[in-house]
Amino acid sequence: MSSERLPSRSEHFSDWYNQLVLRAELADYSPVRGSMVIRPYGWALWENIQDGLDKRFKATGHVNAAFPLLIPLSFFEKEKDHIEGFSPELAIVTIAGGQELEEPLVVRPTSETIIGHMYAKWIKSYRDLPILINVWNSVVRWELRTKLFLRTTEFYWQEGHTAHATESEAEEETLQMLDIYEEFSVNEAAVPVIKGKKTEREKFAGAKDSYSIESMMGDLRALQSGTSHNLGQNFAKAFDIQYLDVGNTLQHCWTTSWGLSTRFLGGIIMVHGDDHGLILPPRLAPTQVVIVPIFRDAEQKSATFEAAEQIKLRLSNSRTLIDRREDLTPGYKFNDWEMRGVPLRIEIGPKDIAAGQAVLARRDLPGREGKQEIALDKLEDTVEDLLINIQESMYEKAVRFRDENTHYVETYDEFKEVLADQGGFIRSHWAGTSEDEAQIKEETKASIRCLPIDRPEGKGRCFFTGKETDQVALFAKAY
RNA sequence: CGGGGUGUAGCGCAGAUGGAAGCGCGCCGCGUUUGGGACGCGGAGGUCGGCGGUUCAAGUCCGCCCACCCCGACCA
Numbered sequence: 001m002s003s004e005r006l007p008s009r010s011e012h013f014s015d016w017y018n019q020l021v022l023r024a025e026l027a028d029y030s031p032v033r034g035s036m037v038i039r040p041y042g043w044a045l046w047e048n049i050q051d052g053l054d055k056r057f058k059a060t061g062h063v064n065a066a067f068p069l070l071i072p073l074s075f076f077e078k079e080k081d082h083i084e085g086f087s088p089e090l091a092i093v094t095i096a097g098g099q100e101l102e103e104p105l106v107v108r109p110t111s112e113t114i115i116g117h118m119y120a121k122w123i124k125s126y127r128d129l130p131i132l133i134n135v136w137n138s139v140v141r142w143e144l145r146t147k148l149f150l151r152t153t154e155f156y157w158q159e160g161h162t163a164h165a166t167e168s169e170a171e172e173e174t175l176q177m178l179d180i181y182e183e184f185s186v187n188e189a190a191v192p193v194i195k196g197k198k199t200e201r202e203k204f205a206g207a208k209d210s211y212s213i214e215s216m217m218g219d220l221r222a223l224q225s226g227t228s229h230n231l232g233q234n235f236a237k238a239f240d241i242q243y244l245d246v247g248n249t250l251q252h253c254w255t256t257s258w259g260l261s262t263r264f265l266g267g268i269i270m271v272h273g274d275d276h277g278l279i280l281p282p283r284l285a286p287t288q289v290v291i292v293p294i295f296r297d298a299e300q301k302s303a304t305f306e307a308a309e310q311i312k313l314r315l316s317n318s319r320t321l322i323d324r325r326e327d328l329t330p331g332y333k334f335n336d337w338e339m340r341g342v343p344l345r346i347e348i349g350p351k352d353i354a355a356g357q358a359v360l361a362r363r364d365l366p367g368r369e370g371k372q373e374i375a376l377d378k379l380e381d382t383v384e385d386l387l388i389n390i391q392e393s394m395y396e397k398a399v400r401f402r403d404e405n406t407h408y409v410e411t412y413d414e415f416k417e418v419l420a421d422q423g424g425f426i427r428s429h430w431a432g433t434s435e436d437e438a439q440i441k442e443e444t445k446a447s448i449r450c451l452p453i454d455r456p457e458g459k460g461r462c463f464f465t466g467k468e469t470d471q472v473a474l475f476a477k478a479y
Numbered sequence: 480c481g482g483g484g485u486g487u488a489g490c491g492c493a494g495a496u497g498g499a500a501g502c503g504c505g506c507c508g509c510g511u512u513u514g515g516g517a518c519g520c521g522g523a524g525g526u527c528g529g530c531g532g533u534u535c536a537a538g539u540c541c542g543c544c545c546a547c548c549c550c551g552a553c554c555a
Contacts (some may be wrong), residue, residue: 005516014549033547088553110555144480144553151554204555212555224555261555294514331515338515349514359514367515445551479555 006339009275013219017270021148024278024340026265034146034153038262041340044286046156046262050136052188052284053158053260056180062132062160067114069137070105075113078238082112085205089141091153107140112206112231112257115161116239123253126165126245130173134160149266150223150479157261163241163253167232170254171209174230177258178211181226189264190281190395191215191271192402193225194425194474196450200434204257208232214449214474216402217270220423222449222476225267228258266479271398272364278341279363281394282387289320289383290342294330294349301326307348311358314380318387338363343390344383364390364397409463412440415475419444423477427452429460430473436464446475 006023007015021027026042038046054064073092076083091107094100108114119131138156146152160177164170178195185191193213203210207229214222235241236252245251272279282288291311293304308322321342323333330347337345347359358379362370374382405424409415415426426446441447452472459470 018548029547031546085554139555141554143555145549145551155555157555227555259555263555292514296513326513329513329515329517331513331517333516334514335516347514351514 006275006277009218009273016273016275017266018148020269020273020277020339026269026278027148029148032153034143036148036152038156041286042265045265045268045280045284048284048286049188049260049264050158052184053180054134054136056184057134057158057160060132060176060180062134062162065133065135066137067108067111067118067135069108071108071111071114073104073106075117076106078113079206079234081234082206082238086110086141089143091140091142108137109139109141110257110259111135111137111139111159111161112235112255113239116235116241116255119161119163119253119255120239120241123163123241123243126243129243129253130162130164130169132160132162132173134158147266147479149269150263152262155261155263157259157263159257159259162256163236164255165243165245165251165253167254170232170256171230174209174211174228174256174258177256178213178226178228181213181228181258181260185213185215185225185264186395188281188283189268190283190391190398191225191267192395192399194450194452195454196452196474198227198450199437199448199473201437202448202450204229206231206234207257208234211453212450214476215267215271216398216405216425216476217267217479218273218401219270220405220425220476222425222474222478223263223267223270224449224478225264226258226260229256231255231257272394273341274366276335276366277339279394280341280343282343282391285341285343286319287321287340287342288318288387289315289344289346290337291320291322291346291348292330292333292337293322293324294347296350300350303353304348304350307353308346311346311348311376311379315383317380318383334361338366344386346379346383360386362386362390364394408457410461412464415440415463416444419446419475419477425449426475427457427472428463428475429457429469430464430471431462431467431469432464432473440464440475446477449474449476449478 006019009016025039027039028037030037086109090109093105136158138154140154143151143153162173164173182193182195185193193215195213198210198212209230210227212224212227215225217223233252233254235255241253242250243253269278291308293308295301295304312320312322341363343363345361352358357373357375360372360374407418407426409418409426409428418426437448452474455472457472462469
């Protein structure tokens, strides 16, 4: 790790982000343009995200499976909107085994088509439904402009694909998975979200309706961190996914798909990080507590290592690590673990051992403010409480930040003014058309992130058209 | 694909006017250190992004190409 400070988060957000990802050893650039290597520390974080989501998927009746990486190109041509949306970013294999292929193979950008093809084979009767499959894999989209975690050529994610007998059941599934993303984001990642529906312009290529969770990043831009799509019968019709209903009538299924990717890591970084580095929510942190032993000579060394060992044993409920490196000073280690965002640090040295105590430092409150001395016999309870407390206060801080930077406007002039002067989210009544939305994006760079589902605002006047409406739109500049 | 920038040691950079490839950090060894990014001494490490041209001589001048980063358009 470099010994320099990070660029200032408030002044150079983009540089700050890039360097943080590299220096916290979350990821590194790979030799192929736009793709990245996720390093062990970043992958450990992703594994915790996987665990949290996978548990929730299983609890709602989903099972995991695997589908192939390569998909016949013709599959993409079966759903008109889907191919239109994806064709610019497909990577296509045309040569294999030293020969030009009869039919080009697409490296999956998402699996709706191949899964649709298989579902058509597997589903015959209403008794086969619903089918609730989730897949953990990676996909490739040839993006023009990339950024570590947020948009890379290849990224890891989960994609859920379900098929149902009725329209309402599919809609229910779509919203259930959106709720799961929300609950996960809030409770595990301490990242507040706005749940909502995508507009026609912004929805998934091939979907009937798309929903998303949207979060505010530290630079006031919006990040879509999870999506859930009601695909209607679009893919069922394109792939002949049909079943016989109770009355012996052939019906098309109703399908859904939903996904959350390694982009979510980028969200965690940009919501919680500070000038010292990453700040990880305790529930997802690969290491929750790091113990830094402090010593001068061999005698002190064995005493503090012994004390550290005992602390670790007592903290068996937490993911605890002892920093045994002997060639580095404590000060270096403090900065190192702060860069990596470990929520809680325990310093133990000769003075502490003599006093029967240890020093606790919480990552979310940097410097002296977050330090306290604690008697060793109170350590377990204190650590447990602190981890919960850190998780909560990280969430509260993020909510406060988002709310302070969310504005309501009544006119388009005001909209432009607020966006230029303050930025952030604009949440206002909206009755405009797709063309109006396009015009606003063209003129201000801000787009409708979603039409929020929860609307405490009630009825009001659209800032753009002046029409009375109960629909609200969330506008922001987005990643 | 448009605009901008950068390619010299693992990283960050310096190498006016062409004339023996350097500095800082990191890395390796030994010793002293260790409560907020330690220090000394000794080392290892380079087809100067690539190809071509000008020249007695190119990191440096010229041409072409490539890669990456930033800002736009497109996107989870």
